[in-house]
Amino acid sequence: MTSPARSGHHGPSTGRPPTDQERPARVWSVDEHLEDVLGRIRPMDPIEVPILDAQGCVLAEDVTVAVALPPFDNSSMDGYAVRAADVAEADADRPVILEVVGDIAAGAGTLPHVGAGSCARIMTGAPLPPGADAVVPVEWTDGGTGEGPVDGMRAHSDDPAGSGGLVQVYRPAKPGAHVRTRGGDARAGELALALGTVLGPPQIGLLAAVGRPTVKVRPRPRVVVLSTGSELVQPGEEPGDGRINDSNSFALTAAARAAGAVAYRVGSVADDAETLRATVEDHLVRADLVVTSGGVSVGAYDVVKEALEGVEFRRLAMQPGKPQGFGLVGPDRVPLCALPGNPVSAYVSFEVFVRPVIRALMGLEPARRETVRAVVDADLASLPGKRQFLRARHTPPAPGECTGTVTPVGGHGSHLVKALAHADALIVVPEETTEVPAGTEVDVLLLG
Ligand SMILES: Nc1nc2c(c(=O)[nH]1)N[C@H]1C(S)=C(S)[C@@H](COP(=O)(O)OP(=O)(O)OC[C@H]3O[C@@H](n4cnc5c(N)ncnc54)[C@H](O)[C@@H]3O)O[C@H]1N2
Ligand code: MOO
Numbered sequence: 001m002t003s004p005a006r007s008g009h010h011g012p013s014t015g016r017p018p019t020d021q022e023r024p025a026r027v028w029s030v031d032e033h034l035e036d037v038l039g040r041i042r043p044m045d046p047i048e049v050p051i052l053d054a055q056g057c058v059l060a061e062d063v064t065v066a067v068a069l070p071p072f073d074n075s076s077m078d079g080y081a082v083r084a085a086d087v088a089e090a091d092a093d094r095p096v097i098l099e100v101v102g103d104i105a106a107g108a109g110t111l112p113h114v115g116a117g118s119c120a121r122i123m124t125g126a127p128l129p130p131g132a133d134a135v136v137p138v139e140w141t142d143g144g145t146g147e148g149p150v151d152g153m154r155a156h157s158d159d160p161a162g163s164g165g166l167v168q169v170y171r172p173a174k175p176g177a178h179v180r181t182r183g184g185d186a187r188a189g190e191l192a193l194a195l196g197t198v199l200g201p202p203q204i205g206l207l208a209a210v211g212r213p214t215v216k217v218r219p220r221p222r223v224v225v226l227s228t229g230s231e232l233v234q235p236g237e238e239p240g241d242g243r244i245n246d247s248n249s250f251a252l253t254a255a256a257r258a259a260g261a262v263a264y265r266v267g268s269v270a271d272d273a274e275t276l277r278a279t280v281e282d283h284l285v286r287a288d289l290v291v292t293s294g295g296v297s298v299g300a301y302d303v304v305k306e307a308l309e310g311v312e313f314r315r316l317a318m319q320p321g322k323p324q325g326f327g328l329v330g331p332d333r334v335p336l337c338a339l340p341g342n343p344v345s346a347y348v349s350f351e352v353f354v355r356p357v358i359r360a361l362m363g364l365e366p367a368r369r370e371t372v373r374a375v376v377d378a379d380l381a382s383l384p385g386k387r388q389f390l391r392a393r394h395t396p397p398a399p400g401e402c403t404g405t406v407t408p409v410g411g412h413g414s415h416l417v418k419a420l421a422h423a424d425a426l427i428v429v430p431e432e433t434t435e436v437p438a439g440t441e442v443d444v445l446l447l448g
Contacts (some may be wrong), residue, residue: 034353037357079135138153218361264283277307310329317431335361384432385432
């Protein structure tokens with residue numbers, strides 16, 4: 001880097017210190033920029049949402065068990081609720097014969113009393129009736145048929161008499177056998193899920209099981225995505241001379257959704273500072289994060305830099321993704337990530353910076369995706385002083401091996417959208433590395 005003191009061009013021959021414009025712009029490392037951006041992100045304020053809308057979100061309260069799970073002693077098998085003492089001597093050759101005093105279906109409210117020498121036919125999940133202390137599965141009985149062991153019960157509609165009569169029991173059951181006891185899963189007052197838990201399907205099931213229709217979480221951020229560029233048309237429109245389809249607003253909206261956000265695609269805005277400023281302002285009301293693409297380089301029509309007050313533009317030691325903007329905009333200081341327009345640059349920038357921002361807004365660990373080591377199967381060249389993210393396909397380790405392989409897809413060009421779409425990973429080449437011979441182990445960021 002040429003220092004202004006020696007450049008002559010910016011020559012401070014007067015001995016005065018260089019102005020900001022004269023000073024060569026600082027180049028930020030990937031990590032410095034990410035840390036700076038994340039340092040300015042506050043997680044979303046918690047809100048109460050229906051439990052299904054909480055999927056993937058971070059719990060913002062401790063959830064306690066209101067009523068024990070299970071809430072009552074119940075049967076784990078279709079069979080007969082018995083007194084264990086009655087069937088202690090039961091045997092295939094000398095079955096114990098019990099009187100069936102009724103049926104207990106799951107959900108039953110009134111329960112028959114099971115006295116000595118009697119039993120009640122019971123279904124899985126049905127409450128254990130008073131007097132009984134064990135359940136004999138129907139397969140250990142004659143099901144009331146008097147014709148030896150059965151595989152199951154006959155439907156009540158086909159055989160209403162099955163809820164009465166006599167049943168032969170061929171095997172003993174210990175006290176508590178096939179009984180799921182009240183509170184055996186969770187006791188009333190116990191912590192069901194702790195604040196900070198990420199809610200996946202089983203956790204949502206538990207919230208329902210403990211009777212919660214809604215829950216307090218950090219919500220998914222609403223992300224407004226817009227692309228800039230007078231050359232852009234929307235897919236389906238006639239491109240015309242010099243114009244191309246806007247792919248970034250689609251890829252970035254999809255990426256924001258995949259990262260957990262509720263994303264809204266505005267589409268493209270022409271390279272006109274006033275239009276862009278007005279469009280961003282219009283959408284701030286519905287945004288927890290704004291993501292723009294394009295217009296951040298050094299061209300005469302790179303209007304994002306001109307239009308967005310409060311956004312700082314930087315050069316980063318990375319490729320692709322060198323120009324980046326970030327700031328807090330509008331009266332509510334909504335975070336805005338201004339990404340470069342080249343499609344690969346925009347997508348890689350999203351992976352490296354925006355995805356962590358979305359995760360931080362949700363109160364999730366902002367860490368990037370899983371990184372694995374893999375052996376690259378081609379020679380790679382990388383720019384000195386830049387962290388390079390190369391599109392690639394990853395093959396997981398073969399059985400018995402620890403490392404997989406990775407094959408570069410396409411080349412360095414930041415316009416190669418097809419290659420990007422055929423990649424499932426990014427090879428990360430460190431700043432200090434310029435050559436990576438085939439056979440070297442490299443870091444690979446796995447794209448979802
Ligand atoms: N003289 C210099 N020129 C460039 C530099 C530089 O340092 N000095 N940096 C290059 C790098 S690196 C990048 S990355 C790009 C970033 O440019 P902008 O963010 O200003 O993006 P645009 O100029 O608007 O577009 C770049 C490229 O991408 C296409 N594009 C833009 N938006 C979309 C979209 N929504 N869908 C599909 N394709 C899009 C656009 O047509 C251009 O081809 O600057 C380099 N130049
Ligand atoms: O950084 Mo640009 O993103 O190299 O193509």
